Amino acid sequence: MNRYIYGLAGIAFGAVLIFQYAVGLRFGWISPLIGLLFALLVLCARYFPVGTRIGKVEFEVSDLAILMALALGGPLSGFMAAVPGAVYRDRQRTIFQSASYALQVLAASFVLGSTSGPLLLSPPDFGTTYVVGLLGAGVAMYVVESLSGYALLRIKYGTPPGEWMREILAPDTPSQAVLLATALLTSYATVRLGPVAAIALFGGSALALGLVRFVRDESKKVEELEDELSGLREERAQLHASNVAFAAKMVEKIGRKDHLTHLLAATSAVYAEDLAREFRLEESKIEKMKLAALLQDVGKVSLPDEVLLADPEKLTPEGRARLAEHPLHAEEILGSIPGYEESAQWVRWHHERIDGKGYPDGLRGEWIPLEAKILAAASHYASVVLTLRRAEDDGSMLEEARRELIDACDRELDGVVVRTLLRIIEREGEEYALGRGERFSFGLASAEQGGGSAKDGPGLRLISGGGGS
Numbered sequence: 001m002n003r004y005i006y007g008l009a010g011i012a013f014g015a016v017l018i019f020q021y022a023v024g025l026r027f028g029w030i031s032p033l034i035g036l037l038f039a040l041l042v043l044c045a046r047y048f049p050v051g052t053r054i055g056k057v058e059f060e061v062s063d064l065a066i067l068m069a070l071a072l073g074g075p076l077s078g079f080m081a082a083v084p085g086a087v088y089r090d091r092q093r094t095i096f097q098s099a100s101y102a103l104q105v106l107a108a109s110f111v112l113g114s115t116s117g118p119l120l121l122s123p124p125d126f127g128t129t130y131v132v133g134l135l136g137a138g139v140a141m142y143v144v145e146s147l148s149g150y151a152l153l154r155i156k157y158g159t160p161p162g163e164w165m166r167e168i169l170a171p172d173t174p175s176q177a178v179l180l181a182t183a184l185l186t187s188y189a190t191v192r193l194g195p196v197a198a199i200a201l202f203g204g205s206a207l208a209l210g211l212v213r214f215v216r217d218e219s220k221k222v223e224e225l226e227d228e229l230s231g232l233r234e235e236r237a238q239l240h241a242s243n244v245a246f247a248a249k250m251v252e253k254i255g256r257k258d259h260l261t262h263l264l265a266a267t268s269a270v271y272a273e274d275l276a277r278e279f280r281l282e283e284s285k286i287e288k289m290k291l292a293a294l295l296q297d298v299g300k301v302s303l304p305d306e307v308l309l310a311d312p313e314k315l316t317p318e319g320r321a322r323l324a325e326h327p328l329h330a331e332e333i334l335g336s337i338p339g340y341e342e343s344a345q346w347v348r349w350h351h352e353r354i355d356g357k358g359y360p361d362g363l364r365g366e367w368i369p370l371e372a373k374i375l376a377a378a379s380h381y382a383s384v385v386l387t388l389r390r391a392e393d394d395g396s397m398l399e400e401a402r403r404e405l406i407d408a409c410d411r412e413l414d415g416v417v418v419r420t421l422l423r424i425i426e427r428e429g430e431e432y433a434l435g436r437g438e439r440f441s442f443g444l445a446s447a448e449q450g451g452g453s454a455k456d457g458p459g460l461r462l463i464s465g466g467g468g469s
Contacts, residue, residue, distance in 0.1 A: 001156055004155050005092055005095055009099040015106050019109070019110075035076060038068060039083055042085050046084055046085060063179055064182055066081045067108070070105060104144045104145055107137075107140040108138070115130065119187060126192075138176070146169060153168075158406070264383055267386065270378075270435075272374055275377065281371075285371070289343075291340070296330060296347045300326045331348040354368070373417045376413055376414075397434065401433070405422065
């Protein structure tokens, strides 16, 4: 993977030198000014996500900003606009993203330059030649971005071409069509209204999208706050504390028998929490996800020892049927805690499979909620890691854990969730991937010890809490 990233960076650097020698970058006042304006927009979009969603299609204004900077001010503007989106705390990710953006801008510049050139560096002409050039530039950027991204997925995870086209390329194509249409409209406005009016219109539209998203998110927070404040808050907090503490004690009791359940609960809670953050779920839902992961196997308290302690593959049909009932019992226990009725359903379905062969309801694919898919992936990977703990070689153990997770992709587990978990594991490092460290410890603070206020939640403190990715 490192060789690919540095190789891509070398290709990008060489391409920039060749482009500068053959064509050259114009350094007049217009190009840097346009680049700076769009770079500021990309920077705002980076920290205050600006975009809109139509179904599963996510359209980000930052992608459009880079293309428009190139279309209006040339390659120098495009390079400047891309800078804020290429900088990350992780050095390798920064190198890869910088190289990808550089190649995208160069490819688009070559296509656009072979037709009409940037609008503001030549007499404005919104004609057929410019339209074809802009469309070609947008397609060139998309092709370069897609191919460089797929090569990385292929090297890191062995993603087959068919899966990449089905899961990533096809869903992303409509958003690219919207991006190109918006770029054409903005270019037309530049010719008809002037560059200042067009950029103001573009920035105003981006701001409007950001405000829509902000208002939507804030409205959800207000609704959740109103729900939390209804009723007697102190009484509800105490009830939460007592019920959750009781359920957590039962998990500990099961763990003392099989020496696994409590470890699996704590490890799953960490991965589920970080997955929920990666999917940008609301903070209140993230806390519920963590608690649901911690208590997902509490229903095993109803199982006799001959079922609980036996190898699942050696169970009789009656034993397997009893084992398959534990999500139902866990749902009853978690559902008895006010405010966690929805979480109880996630727990009920955390053994469902994408292919419909799971239990207890045999749900398939899109019928399984995202939260249940997250619980399933977190629990599956945590179980694999804990099972492989006896291996002496961390490297082989880590590879085996990843391989088992990939093997379950799109069969047992949701492919998008699996790839997201793999990305988190790659980012956080080996100790995290092996489920080691203080975050993965199972701990409990009662309402008397750790406080049971409404602000602090139900009185349960998982030592793994906090942070996130």
